[in-house]
Every structure is written in structure tokens, then in C-alpha cells.
Amino acid sequence: MNSPEIMQEDFSVHYTYTRSTGPVIGDFLTALRDKKQILGIKGSDGRTLVPPMEFDPITTEPLSEMVDVSDQGTVTSFCWVKNPIKHHHIQHPFAFATIRLDGADTDFIHMVDCGDEARISVGSRVKARWADERSGTMTDIVAFDVTGA
Amino acid sequence: MSRLAAVVGIGQTEYRSARKDVSMGGLVNEAARRALEDAGLGWDDIDAVVIGKAPDMFEGVLMPELYLADALGAVGKPMLRVHTAGSVGGSTAVVAATHVTSGTFDRILTVTFEKQSESNAMWALSIPRPFSMHLNAGAGGHFAPHIREYMRRSGAPAHVGPMVAVKDRKNALKNPLAHLQIPDISLEMVMESPMLWDPIRFLESCPSSDGACALVISSEELATKGPNKPAWIRGMAMRSETMTCKGRDEVNPLAGSECAKDVYAQAGIGNPRKEVDMAEVYVPFSWYEPMWLENLGFADEGEGWKLTEAGETEIGGSIPFNCSGGVLSTNAIGASGMIRFAESAMQVRGTAGEHQVEGAKMAVGHAYGASAQFFAMWAVSSEKP
Secondary structure: OOOOOOOOOOOOOOOOOOOOOHHHHHHHHHHHHHHOOEEEEEOOOOOEEOOOOOEOOOOOOEOOOEEEEOOEEEEEEEEEEOOOOOOOOOOOOEEEEEEEEOOOOOOEEEEEOOOOHHHOOOOOEEEEEEOOOOOOOHHHEEEEEEEEO | OOOOEEEEEEEEOOOEOOOOOOOHHHHHHHHHHHHHHHHOOOHHHOOEEEEEEOOHHHOOOOOHHHHOOHHHOOOOOOEEEEOOHHHHHHHHHHHHHHHHHOOOOOEEEEEEEEEHHHOOHHHHHHOOOOOOOOOOOHHHHHHHHHHHHHHHHHOOOOOHHHHHHHHHHHHHOOOOOOOOOOOOOOHHHHHHOOEEEOOEEHHHEOOOOEEEEEEEEEEHHHHOOOOOOOEEEEEEEEEEOOOOOOOOOOOOOHHHHHHHHHHHHHHOOOOHHHHOOEEEOOOOEOOHHHHHHHHOOOOOOOOHHHHHHOOOOOOOOOOOEOOOOHHHHOOOHHHHHHHHHHHHHHHHHOOOHHHOOOOOOEEEEEEEEOOOOEEEEEEEEOOOO
């Protein structure tokens, strides 16, 4: 007796989450896309918070005073990724770094693409490398390049 | 309960299919701000924050409580997240209130939310996970056999489910916050709507909503200092049972009836049918009204559908169920249980507006979750014990 034909099909479950970014993060992402501009926001204590926060961490009041900050800054700390895995955006060795952008009072986390661990240190000057096609996401900044020691 | 506690502030957002104008932080902040305003308090008056929502897969933000701390004034304060699937809104209220009755804190802000527009709950419930039973067709597909079994056991006629669907949507028309507003709802419309999971039709199912609900819960000493009347918490309980175990009755779960009995005992309620003025009960699919009427002790087993059919669960009936429109009219999953708890408190405070049950003194809020296996319930009263 022949065994019955078994119907089979590959099936992988996936789903795209969406995000409603709200007024503050929405403005931040829109400025990345449309103006290659990084925005911060003034907190109640006068600090410029980057990326901007929707609610003040001290008073919980909604924040609204957006501030342009530079796309250049100084590395305050970093972690060298020697063996990137397939989910990393950069497929050769790079650094995840906290960067104090000029004009900001808080650190911003992004990737520094400098090829060699010896080329980055705390205090290195870096500049954003912008994507040619931008979509209003953090990867509109491809990475930061080291511009000086 | 060791100390008395009361609900002194209630805040809800409008419930809609999509609140694209706000982030998750903006959504929970809106509800929390309204609860604080109702309580006449500021962020600094709050000792700790207790937050709840459905499983993280529902929006794909892992541990959202961490990033929501800023939006809820929780920076530098104790913050706790509660996880009990669909019953989480109720469990979160119970956990928050317990932090007051235990004497640990004097004033708690508790907030629950869901932003279903950012994902798809049906999908999140249907993905296979290792070592877990696979829920193939989301919540409706899972509960349909339980409902069929209820109909078989009780002999309830087929129109009882649709009657609940009509009654709750009519109640929603009296609640401006409710998501579904269907002015021409009728039995015919419900019975002609597509069959999704036999016997559950489209209009016998809950919608998919965005929204948040918040409560401020105070100790006895502070409860009467606010501008508005407190709702005194007279009894509260949580019970759970495993999804599959020998002898488990999915139609009339032991954990649900034990939870209710515990609440009634604490509140001194001997006959819930007579002594409870209204109930906000978790009814995401129409037939859960008669099922929970029985499980919560408002009717004998097999008799719940008769109360629904006789109109006893309408506003003006002897035991109004879901005057707000219930989960059938608004399902912001994580918040849905807390909305029941909040609406029961609104009724005994006399602030339910058009859907107020006149003279309500004792009300019950209830939530269930997962495979009808997690239960949370409280009884609130206008009267201090």
C-alpha cells in the first residue's frame, strides 16, 4: 500500500510591529530624515537631553523646547565589537560608543566605524555619517567616523 | 486585609482602535495625569508605581515598564510590573492595593495599558513557543469550545449570546470613553454578523483597542483628604489554576469561583445576587456573561443565561453587568481588567455619568486571563466598613 501524500509547506511566522512615536520622538526622527539634523530637548534643569525625552525625568511634565545639536561630538566611553554577529548593522569590527554631541548635556549611543580598535579612545572626536536614503530611523545615521584624537 | 485602602483617583483615556497621536509613554501619562487630577494630587505625592500590561509580544517592547518610568513619575521610586495575561489589569489593581493594605506605602499610582494598534494580539497569541501548548487561533478559537460546552450543559438558547452583545453595546453608547459606538445595534445585526469561531460571531467578540487606565489608591488616613469621594476596597483576591490538569473545568473554573468566594467573605457579602448592586465583569465574548454569572455566584449552575434573557443584567435590572459597555465595547487588553475595577469604583462613588446605576453602594470588578485560569476580583463600596 502506498503511503498517502503528505502535504507540506515551509512556514515562518513574522510580524512587523509599528510604532506611534508621539510628538517629541516623532520630531526627532523626522529631523534625522528630512534635515540630517539631530535634535535634543531642554529639560527642567536646563540640560539639553539627547535623544530628546517626552517627559522630564525630574518633574514628569511634558517637554517641548527642541534644540538643534551638532552631528559632531566626543567619545565618552566605548565597547569594541571584535566579532560582529549577523544582526549587527556593521559586519566588520566596530565600536558601540557613548558620544557627547556638541551642544548636548547627555550622551548618545551609536556605532563608531573606524576599522581598528587602536583608532578610537575616550576623547576621540567623531562625526555622523548620514545615509543617502533616510527613513526616519536611528540608522539614518549609518555610523560615526573618527575625525580626530 | 490588615489596613483599609480606598480608590481616590480614577483616570482613563478615550479608547480607540488606534491612538496614533501618542507614544506609549504619552498614553499612560494621559491616564495617570487624569487619575492624579481626580485625586487632587501631584506626582510627588505618590510613593510607588505599579504597572501592568499584556505579554510583551503584544507590542514587541520588552519590559516597557523601564522606559515608561519617566512618563509615570516613577524615577527614583519603587516600580513593579505585574504579569497575568488578560487578567493583568485586575491583578495589577490588587497588587497595588495590597501595597497599601500591608502598610508598605500610603499612596500608590497604578496604571495599565495596551496599544494594540502597534501589533496584532491574535498573532502574538498564535506563535508557537517551546514547551507551551499552542493556541492555534487566538483567544476566540480557544474559548469557542468552552462556550459550546456551556451551551450543551445548560441548554441555553442560541440568542442569549447575541443579547449580551446588544446590551453591552447599548451601554457603551452611554459611555463616551468606550471604543465601539454602534447606535443602531440590534439582535438581527449581531446574528447576521459573520461567524468567526462557531458559536462566536464577529459582533459577539471584543474589539482591539488602544488605551490606558489608572488608579490612585490611598491608605485610610489619607483617603478622605481628597476632593472626591473614596471607593472603599472591601475585599480583593486573586486565584489561578494550570491550563491543563486532571479534573479541570474550563467552563466553570474552580479558581474563579474560589476567588469570588474569598472576596465575598472579606466584604461580608452573604448573597451576592442581593447584596451586590452592579458588577463589571470580564466578558470578551458574549457568552462569558452567563458563564461568569454562575462562576461568580450570581446564579446557580446552568441558570445564568436565564438572568441575561430576563434582562436582569441590564442597567435597571437586579444585577447590572458591564454598564460601561464592558470588554465587548473596549479591549485595551492590559487595561481591560483595571477598567472593570475602575468602573466598579466609579459606580459606588456615583461618578459613572449616564451609565450610573442609581444608588449603587456595593460593586464588584472582575478580570480573567489566559486560558480562563487567572482570576482577580475586588468588591468596592461607598460605605467604609
